[in-house]
Amino acid sequence: MCFTAVMYRQYVCNHLQAYERHTADCNRTNCAISHSHSGSDHDCRAICDQRLMPQRDLVTEASRYRCDTCLARQ
Numbered sequence: 001m002c003f004t005a006v007m008y009r010q011y012v013c014n015h016l017q018a019y020e021r022h023t024a025d026c027n028r029t030n031c032a033i034s035h036s037h038s039g040s041d042h043d044c045r046a047i048c049d050q051r052l053m054p055q056r057d058l059v060t061e062a063s064r065y066r067c068d069t070c071l072a073r074q
């Protein structure tokens with residue numbers, strides 16, 4: 001099943017800020033959301049996954065600075 005991945009940057013104040021969001025494609029023919037989804041005639045609702053999996057939060061970057069909110073509070 002496809003899912004939405006959200007990439008976060010972690011600041012030294014420990015706050016997270018999302019900087020990128022994309023849908024990861026599972027490339028399965030029996031997934032209605034996938035680009036590889038079968039174009040042939042089939043009972044889509046019965047056979048195929050119709051929904052995205054829950055969003056996945058990934059902390060992929062670390063910043064050496066404090067986040068905008070904390071900087072604005074100074």
Ligand SMILES: [Zn+2]
Nearest residue numbers: 001002026031
């Ligand atoms: Zn999928």
Ligand SMILES: [Zn+2]
Nearest residue numbers: 031032044048
């Ligand atoms: Zn289908």
Ligand SMILES: [Zn+2]
Nearest residue numbers: 013015067070
């Ligand atoms: Zn902060």
